[in-house]
Amino acid sequence: MRAIFWKELSDHFGKKRFNLMLGLVLVGVAWAAFIDKDAVVSGGTGSFYLDLFTTTDGVPLSLLSFLSFFGPIIGITLGFDSINSERTQGTLSRILAQPVYRDAVYNGKFLAGLFTLTIVVFSLGIAAVGVAMARYGLPPSGDETLRLIGFGSVTIAYLAFWLALSMAASIFLRNAVASALVSIGVWISISFFIVFAATAVADRMVPDVQDLADQARHTNVQLWVGRVSPERLFSEATGTLLDPIGGRILNPLGVAPERLQGLLMSPVSAGQSLQLVWPHIVVLLAMIASLIGVSYVRFMREEVRS
Amino acid sequence: MSELLVEAAGLVKAYGDFLAVDGLDLRLSEGEVYGFLGPNGSGKSTTILMMLGLTEPTAGVVSVVGHDPMREPLEVKRQVGYLPESVGFYGDMTGRQNLLYTADLNNMRLGDAKERIDELLGMVDLTEAMNQQVGQYSRGMRQRLGLADVLLKRPRVIILDDPTLGLDPTGIQWLLGIIEELSTRQGISVFLSSHQLHEVQQVCHRVGIMSHGKIVLEGTVAELTEQTASGGFGLVLEVLGGDDGLMATLQALPSVKTCNRVGNEIVVQSGADVRAQATAAVIASGASLLGASSENRTLEEIYLRYFAGQES
Ligand SMILES: Nc1ncnc2c1ncn2[C@@H]1O[C@H](COP(=O)(O)OP(=O)(O)O)[C@@H](O)[C@H]1O
Numbered sequence A: 001m002r003a004i005f006w007k008e009l010s011d012h013f014g015k016k017r018f019n020l021m022l023g024l025v026l027v028g029v030a031w032a033a034f035i036d037k038d039a040v041v042s043g044g045t046g047s048f049y050l051d052l053f054t055t056t057d058g059v060p061l062s063l064l065s066f067l068s069f070f071g072p073i074i075g076i077t078l079g080f081d082s083i084n085s086e087r088t089q090g091t092l093s094r095i096l097a098q099p100v101y102r103d104a105v106y107n108g109k110f111l112a113g114l115f116t117l118t119i120v121v122f123s124l125g126i127a128a129v130g131v132a133m134a135r136y137g138l139p140p141s142g143d144e145t146l147r148l149i150g151f152g153s154v155t156i157a158y159l160a161f162w163l164a165l166s167m168a169a170s171i172f173l174r175n176a177v178a179s180a181l182v183s184i185g186v187w188i189s190i191s192f193f194i195v196f197a198a199t200a201v202a203d204r205m206v207p208d209v210q211d212l213a214d215q216a217r218h219t220n221v222q223l224w225v226g227r228v229s230p231e232r233l234f235s236e237a238t239g240t241l242l243d244p245i246g247g248r249i250l251n252p253l254g255v256a257p258e259r260l261q262g263l264l265m266s267p268v269s270a271g272q273s274l275q276l277v278w279p280h281i282v283v284l285l286a287m288i289a290s291l292i293g294v295s296y297v298r299f300m301r302e303e304v305r306s
Numbered sequence B: 001m002s003e004l005l006v007e008a009a010g011l012v013k014a015y016g017d018f019l020a021v022d023g024l025d026l027r028l029s030e031g032e033v034y035g036f037l038g039p040n041g042s043g044k045s046t047t048i049l050m051m052l053g054l055t056e057p058t059a060g061v062v063s064v065v066g067h068d069p070m071r072e073p074l075e076v077k078r079q080v081g082y083l084p085e086s087v088g089f090y091g092d093m094t095g096r097q098n099l100l101y102t103a104d105l106n107n108m109r110l111g112d113a114k115e116r117i118d119e120l121l122g123m124v125d126l127t128e129a130m131n132q133q134v135g136q137y138s139r140g141m142r143q144r145l146g147l148a149d150v151l152l153k154r155p156r157v158i159i160l161d162d163p164t165l166g167l168d169p170t171g172i173q174w175l176l177g178i179i180e181e182l183s184t185r186q187g188i189s190v191f192l193s194s195h196q197l198h199e200v201q202q203v204c205h206r207v208g209i210m211s212h213g214k215i216v217l218e219g220t221v222a223e224l225t226e227q228t229a230s231g232g233f234g235l236v237l238e239v240l241g242g243d244d245g246l247m248a249t250l251q252a253l254p255s256v257k258t259c260n261r262v263g264n265e266i267v268v269q270s271g272a273d274v275r276a277q278a279t280a281a282v283i284a285s286g287a288s289l290l291g292a293s294s295e296n297r298t299l300e301e302i303y304l305r306y307f308a309g310q311e312s
């Protein structure tokens, strides 16, 4: 697996797609350079380094929105042709004729993609924070640093989901173009259309909203259905991690919103925020694991004709 | 006695109702060059895929260098070189880089690998092109690189799937020369599949002729050509039951050269008429004799029957 990992890694960093990743890091730098520092410091949550990712002052959209938009593309780019291109080129038979297990081929490729994602996400984060620090003067606090690391990790898990999905597509679909289109199609449907789906389900289950309780139930159903989407999990988790005050409104365990009201307006610690988003992370990881499982089952047993 | 490197018994591969390989028995002994011949679509590649664990047999067993390729793939792949039907390389890497990757997959030490790669590239006459991207290689160059790739791990057995496909006559002669040399000088056993019977049989010690997933004739080239020259006698017995003992009895009859069973059909090739003795032996063994017919299945006849219009 070691050999496959290094080969894939040098592919990721040697090809044109690397420019895309480099571009992403530069965007992080540009964002940190262009945000309206004074507006961020005076407004927002009072935590400069967290607001760096969520503010829209001075930039067209927040860095977080940018990441949640381009992240999946990066994940898909790294995986959509990983297996089927080897098949089309006829290299898969040749590799599998060497003393390597089939799962090592999959694992090597997945880990190389994951490693690349990690490098990209952390370079982007460190570059952005670095530039911001030069402008702001003060380094991030311990609590902010923890939150940023948590934010980075959730982002990596989110991109890893798209990597696992596009790799599954590359196993099930022989054609790289088809696999890219299907991956992008899944991304668009679960990121955008889930809103409609969630509303539709909620309308069904709570057909006529009369009072506030009905309204709350309607919203709750909407929320829970929406969480089928990794995009929703990602935005809820990152929203919570990046906002010590507002982020706690998050309702992960179905606690009635009334009970949270009283607790509002006093910031929580990074540890408490992490606890709140822990279920989100677990669900995201479970989604990744099931995609890997499906890929394994198919790839291990399949016939490899040259 | 030499070791059996490939052994298959009753091997079957079904795609839905279609039997691509239909109850195949195969043996490859140490040091042997076996020609696995048959027209396109007769099931050669499918058989090879099962030998390498690249597809799962529907029924039957296959063992390669003493291991089951599905259960112990690494044991098999450490000792077996496989040249796929249309070999592929990474087009954006040079020939040498491609081989270095194969060496890495085989856990070869870098120094050893480089030395071996240079030697092999010399052998297949690619020394000059070794730093060119494989994307620019011709079909023949790719095939030669494929051969170097197969030999890199110092295999005991090499399995070549239709390696002459798409080569010009000079290329074919060159390849056959190399195969002969690998066999005689380095003692490598070769399992060579081909749809070009005439070209390939010259280097094979033994050939099996495939048709519709079955081996219809098998023997040493000498035996088969002798039959062609002398006419010989062919007898087809349709037998229900009968075991290895019966086969041994038939084989032991005077002048019998080969004796093969495919399903209910036993084909006996002999230098003299053995119809009386053979039918008596079947009955004596307790098996039922459903029919018997004389048939001269000579090599020429086989050429005509199975390969007519197939040679390219
Ligand atoms: N995946 C598959 N599904 C159905 N039929 C197949 C499949 N692969 C091969 N075949 C059929 O099996 C037969 C044997 O194919 P193959 O082993 O490639 O023959 P050969 O190598 O002798 O030309 C062919 O008729 C082919 O069409």
Ligand SMILES: [Mg+2]
Binding pocket: B041, B044, B045, B046, B085, B161, B162
């Ligand atoms: Mg074939």
